[in-house]
């Protein structure tokens with residue numbers, strides 16, 4: 770059985786964007802709370818970035834990112850539940866469980882449950898395994914942050930590999946992808962550290978896109994594993 774994933778869009782006043790199967794509907798309040806608190810955690814980290822980037826007060830200062838990540842406005846925020854059924858490389862006939870990719874949003878929060886498997890790319894040929902630290906949340910920078918900083922912050926390339934312990938047990942993980950609001954243009958952040966930087970242009974892209982257009986663009990491009 771291949772990897773299974775369930776994507777939750779944002780919850781509007783606690784109500785999911787689409788009907789949920791009973792197993793999730795039973796715990797809809799908890800899910801809505803989790804999505805909102807994941808988003809809030811992203812906002813806290815983004816605030817630290819805004820302070821580090823010394824965004825001037827006249828440009829929203831430490832709230833620069835928060836103003837562009839309003840939970841109550843449309844955005845690509847996704848809460849994803851993943852199940853990687855037990856088995857090994859030979860049974861699946863594949864070298865990796867989730868191919869190397871970058872995430873589309875601003876920040877991704879990853880929660881590995883009991884079994885590791887995630888690797889992040891350190892260089893073109895070198896991968897580092899992300900150990901399982903109980904209670905820890907792994908934070909990846911996504912493509913929007915790379916656009917906003919003209920490449921100063923790199924979108925982390927990552928993948929999931931087979932480990933011997935995956936043969937005997939299913940691997941579960943959870944990801945919260947935080948996105949800017951659809952209408953936000955992906956221009957360089959007003960920071961003294963980014964003066965003179967040019968926005969990274971995605972392949973095939975013609976103009977400065979909004980976060981919503983960028984998401985559509987990425988979703989229309991070749992889909993990898995989900």
Ligand SMILES: O=C(O)CCC(=O)C(=O)O
Nearest residue numbers: 851872879887929942944
């Ligand atoms: O399962 C994981 O640990 C990572 C999942 C992931 O990278 C993704 O869904 O984008």
Ligand SMILES: [Fe+2]
Nearest residue numbers: 870871872927
């Ligand atoms: Fe990912």
